[in-house]
Amino acid sequence: MRRLAPLLALALLGACSATLEDMAPTGAPSASTPAGTAGKAPRFGDSDPHDWQGAAPWHYAVHGTDVSKYQTSVDWNQAKAAGISFAFIKATEGGDRLDDYFKQHWRDAKAAGVPRGAYHFYYFCRPAAEQARWFIANVPKDPAALPPVLDMEWNPHSPTCRLRPPHETVRREMSIFLSIVEKHYGKKPIIYTSIDFFDDNKLSTFHGYPYWLRSVAGHPSMRYGSHPFTFWQYTGTGIVPGIRGNADINVFNGTQAAWQKWLRQNTR
Numbered sequence: 001m002r003r004l005a006p007l008l009a010l011a012l013l014g015a016c017s018a019t020l021e022d023m024a025p026t027g028a029p030s031a032s033t034p035a036g037t038a039g040k041a042p043r044f045g046d047s048d049p050h051d052w053q054g055a056a057p058w059h060y061a062v063h064g065t066d067v068s069k070y071q072t073s074v075d076w077n078q079a080k081a082a083g084i085s086f087a088f089i090k091a092t093e094g095g096d097r098l099d100d101y102f103k104q105h106w107r108d109a110k111a112a113g114v115p116r117g118a119y120h121f122y123y124f125c126r127p128a129a130e131q132a133r134w135f136i137a138n139v140p141k142d143p144a145a146l147p148p149v150l151d152m153e154w155n156p157h158s159p160t161c162r163l164r165p166p167h168e169t170v171r172r173e174m175s176i177f178l179s180i181v182e183k184h185y186g187k188k189p190i191i192y193t194s195i196d197f198f199d200d201n202k203l204s205t206f207h208g209y210p211y212w213l214r215s216v217a218g219h220p221s222m223r224y225g226s227h228p229f230t231f232w233q234y235t236g237t238g239i240v241p242g243i244r245g246n247a248d249i250n251v252f253n254g255t256q257a258a259w260q261k262w263l264r265q266n267t268r
Contacts, residue, residue: 042083094123117146
């Protein structure tokens with residue numbers, strides 16, 4: 001995916017189910033704290049750290065990553081040992097593109113025991129039904145996989161399609177894709193999105209699906225208001241052992257116990 005009121009934020013964060021630990025100093029170490037060390041959540045390094053001012057991602061117990069063809073070599077066992085608890089893997093884009101490394105990441109993450117799910121990057125020059133069929137044709141129906149993800153964001157740098165349909169069209173197309181994919185996999189898909197796309201398409205009123213929100217310069221409560229989220233992508237410049245170069249890092253919005261419950265409900 002794209003590279004990808006402090007007091008109010010703290011109050012909102014405290015209302016979440018995530019387990020908090022003591023505030024760490026601004027900046028980040030060059031590697032992660034091993035998972036389970038002194039009962040703390042993992043804290044990963046960042047090549048371009050943000051000053052979180054309290055509502056920090058390392059307050060969350062469960063961290064994961066997302067990968068695509070840009071991560072050509074991933075040591076999933078090493079990443080898991082460092083505290084990566086889940087992974088979302090790019091599978092398809094539009095109606096005719098399969099990510100070059102999808103099959104490898106899909107196979108190797110599972111072999112390492114890392115729960116993984118597939119995501120589709122939406123392309124505004126193809127009908128939603130066609131894109132859903134392409135995703136289904138390329139992503140195995142694995143009951144043990146995480147729910148599928150629909151990645152909705154603008155793509156202004158595309159060499160072939162830079163359409164920005166009105167929000168009514170966007171929302172209608174989203175509904176079509178999500179309905180087809182949910183029916184096939186038997187799991188309610190997750191919506192991944194960015195701040196500008198969320199605002200432009202009034203997704204605060206698009207209900208019925210879990211959200212994975214991108215916000216690399218502020219807690220989601222500061223960028224998306226009170227909109228609920230299941231996952232938060234907090235950096236695109238993370239340092240994860242086992243992943244070469246910059247890595248996307250995400251957190252699950254809940255405690256370790258809540259994560260285990262969520263897994264049981266969504267991977268069967």
